[in-house]
Amino acid sequence: MRVAIAGAGGIGYSYAAFLANRGHSSVIWSPSNRRGEALAQGKPLVAHGALEGQFDVFVATDPKALLSGASVVILALPAYGHKQVIDRLLPHLKSGQSVIISAHLSFSALYFSRGLATRGLDCPIIAWNTTASTGRQTGPSEVSISLLRREVEMAVIPQSGMTAALDLCTELFGARFRPVETLLAIDLGNLNPTVHCGLALFNLTRMEKGETWVQQDYMTPAVCRFLEDLDRERRGIAAALGVECRSVHQSYAVPGKVEIGPLAEMMAEVVKIRQSVNGPKTLDTRYVTEDVPFGLTTMVRLADMTGVEVPLHKAAILLFSSLYGRDFTAENDILPEISNAFCALPSLAQATANGWPKL
Numbered sequence: 001m002r003v004a005i006a007g008a009g010g011i012g013y014s015y016a017a018f019l020a021n022r023g024h025s026s027v028i029w030s031p032s033n034r035r036g037e038a039l040a041q042g043k044p045l046v047a048h049g050a051l052e053g054q055f056d057v058f059v060a061t062d063p064k065a066l067l068s069g070a071s072v073v074i075l076a077l078p079a080y081g082h083k084q085v086i087d088r089l090l091p092h093l094k095s096g097q098s099v100i101i102s103a104h105l106s107f108s109a110l111y112f113s114r115g116l117a118t119r120g121l122d123c124p125i126i127a128w129n130t131t132a133s134t135g136r137q138t139g140p141s142e143v144s145i146s147l148l149r150r151e152v153e154m155a156v157i158p159q160s161g162m163t164a165a166l167d168l169c170t171e172l173f174g175a176r177f178r179p180v181e182t183l184l185a186i187d188l189g190n191l192n193p194t195v196h197c198g199l200a201l202f203n204l205t206r207m208e209k210g211e212t213w214v215q216q217d218y219m220t221p222a223v224c225r226f227l228e229d230l231d232r233e234r235r236g237i238a239a240a241l242g243v244e245c246r247s248v249h250q251s252y253a254v255p256g257k258v259e260i261g262p263l264a265e266m267m268a269e270v271v272k273i274r275q276s277v278n279g280p281k282t283l284d285t286r287y288v289t290e291d292v293p294f295g296l297t298t299m300v301r302l303a304d305m306t307g308v309e310v311p312l313h314k315a316a317i318l319l320f321s322s323l324y325g326r327d328f329t330a331e332n333d334i335l336p337e338i339s340n341a342f343c344a345l346p347s348l349a350q351a352t353a354n355g356w357p358k359l
């Protein structure tokens with residue numbers, strides 16, 4: 001299958017390798033055209049780590065070329081680029097092409113759905129709570145893949161498209177997908193904002209000074225206690241919305257290897273079986289610039305709608321805004337665009353199930 005990948009970073013490269021390894025052909029697009037040049041010149045993409053090999057990848061220089069002939073387009077870039085990239089893709093999409101957002105955050109699927117409705121297009125939008133693999137771009141034509149995930153949660157709008165969406169994801173990336181009922185569960189089930197909030201907040205000066213640090217080593221007992229408290233708030237929102245969502249503990253559990261227990265004890269086992277990942281070496285990291293405005297801020301929006309108290313989420317946004325000298329709540333450019341869906345819980349439930357109403 002021909003797969004278009006919007007985003008040429010750690011995940012874009014890692015998916016191009018993953019898909020090629022499974023016999024699909026992928027075409028990648030760097031929105032600024034700053035990346036992918038070596039691949040466009042014919043160099044193979046070299047993958048190391050959980051997947052090893054050299055793979056051919058096509059490179060598109062604009063969204064029209066990216067989407068031409070593709071059955072599916074995957075958004076593989078941080079949420080702060082979603083609005084811009086969705087706006088650039090929309091004019092070139094055709095009904096029947098599927099969209100996958102990985103990882104989904106801040107209801108960008110609803111923003112996409114609003115754009116499709118305006119154009120009168122029917123494209124299923126599949127949202128994943130995380131990524132099928134984890135990776136870092138290590139060179140112009142190199143990617144280091146630390147993990148192929150065992151399980152990824154997925155939802156689709158409209159919900160009626162689940163069987164076809166599950167078949168598509170499985171054909172592309174193998175049997176690793178767990179359907180959940182609604183997009184709400186996907187948004188609440190993205191654990192990056194929770195985990196990265198603790199990691200970035202308590203290692204901020206390491207990042208600021210450009211130190212090299214293995215992030216798993218800094219999931220210390222104190223940081224883990226903070227993460228457990230933050231996670232309790234997230235699950236409180238989910239419970240108020242009647243949405244099932246896994247705890248941070250469940251997300252790190254590995255049958256027979258990492259049993260559910262206090263998070264700090266689990267992390268001590270996780271480091272033994274997972275390839276280590278370095279934490280950010282700069283303040284300019286998506287752990288903050290994506291996860292605070294698009295992750296924590298969205299949680300607070302849902303908490304306010306449901307009347308759930310989330311003091312740690314609110315405090316974290318304030319702390320990061322002060323530390324960075326900018327107002328992170330104002331940086332989310334998706335929620336203001338889809339505010340109609342957030343006027344009441346029934347309209348949010350309706351939009352997340354069926355998509356944006358066509359005019």
Ligand SMILES: NC(=O)C1=CN([C@@H]2O[C@H](COP(=O)(O)OP(=O)(O)OC[C@H]3O[C@@H](n4cnc5c(N)ncnc54)[C@H](OP(=O)(O)O)[C@@H]3O)[C@@H](O)[C@H]2O)C=CC1
Binds near residue numbers: 076131
């Ligand atoms: N990497 C990982 O292991 C994991 C990643 N994720 C999530 O997956 C998503 C992708 O992550 P990853 O690939 O690592 O991120 P990267 O930072 O490596 O993504 C870089 C890509 O995003 C594009 N981009 C950045 N800013 C903008 C913008 N403002 N407008 C348009 N495009 C932009 C870049 O464009 P250009 O090419 O023009 O520079 C580049 O193509 C994120 O949401 C992340 O949180 C989740 C779990 C694990």
Ligand SMILES: CC(C)(CO)C(=O)C(=O)O
Binds near residue numbers: 134
């Ligand atoms: C490294 C990892 C898997 C955990 O922080 C990640 O989620 C990311 O890079 O966003």
